[in-house]
Amino acid sequence: MSKSKNPPEKRDYAHEYAIESDKRKKQRAERNKARRMLMREGKVHVGDGMDVDHRTPLSQGGKTTRANLRVQTARANRSYKRTSTGAIKGK
Secondary structure, eight states: OOOOOSOOOOOOHHHHHHHSOHHHHHHHHHHHHHHHHHHHTTSOOTTSSEEEEESSOGGGTOOOOGGGEEEEEHHHHTSOOBOTTSOBOOO
16 A cells, blocks of 8 residues: 655635535534633633533524533534444434
């Protein structure tokens, strides 16, 4: 197996942001707002490995209110629900 001698291309984040949809920007702003809310309460800190989770996801009509927010580990928040064998649970 040979390694490629070409360096990886650098991502153009400014371009990616420019072409991002308005809906996507609003969702990101809501997630950032939720994190700031819980940072003010002292529930999460920068670099603590915790995520702020919306109990009812924004994609399903959830709002960024204190009652709809909870703190979870990044692993728990970014993973799919699993069965006892490790397989992904069906919906």
